[in-house]
Amino acid sequence: MNELGHRCQASPVQVETSFACLREEFQEFKTEMLSVLELLRNQISVLCKSIDDIEMRHRRKYLLVGGIPEDNNIDLTDTVVSSLINKIGLALSVEKLSVCVHLANIVEGQCGPVMLRFTEPSLRATVWSMKTALKGTSHTISEFLTR
Incomplete structure (x- = not known):
């Protein structure tokens, strides 16, 4: 300077x-x-x-199932498996799910979705392809993707 x-x-x-x-x-x-x-x-x-x-x-490995009521007295995995068996008609057992978690409620008064991860990718693809069988019911299946 x-x-x-x-x-x-x-x-x-x-x-x-x-x-x-x-x-x-x-x-x-x-x-x-x-x-x-x-x-x-x-x-x-x-x-x-x-x-x-x-x-x-x-996230591609997961599916979200909506419309499953949250009940602390009943095992969530059993509820999800029985709902999918009844609604879709798929032969599914509890052992085929590696992750089954209820996500937080987005809207007050409604139950949040359940995040599922299957032990076999082919089973996930089967459930995803059979999601149309849930049409007209309170249950939905969607992918767990980013925006």
Whole structure:
């Protein structure tokens, strides 16, 4: 800064030259920073897409079953299996489910969906293909996907 001050006091021509040089350097710096910011934005976008893909691959293994009432006295897995057997007519047993969890209520007064994970991917595909048998009932089957 002292050097720049001495140059400014030395001669008006040199001052103008040093300001022009400073302006050029600032423009180069600004251009470089904008390109770095654009690169960071692109990397963040790619990372967000990758995370979403990973999350989708994980969630693809699950199905959501709606319309199952929440009752603390009855085992949830037994309730879900008996509902699916009665409504779909699928030969299903409790051992075929590796995860059966009631998710939080989204709307007050309504029961939240039950998240299911099957031990066999083929069984999940079978249940998913038979979801139309639930038409006209209070039960629904949906996939557990990201937005």
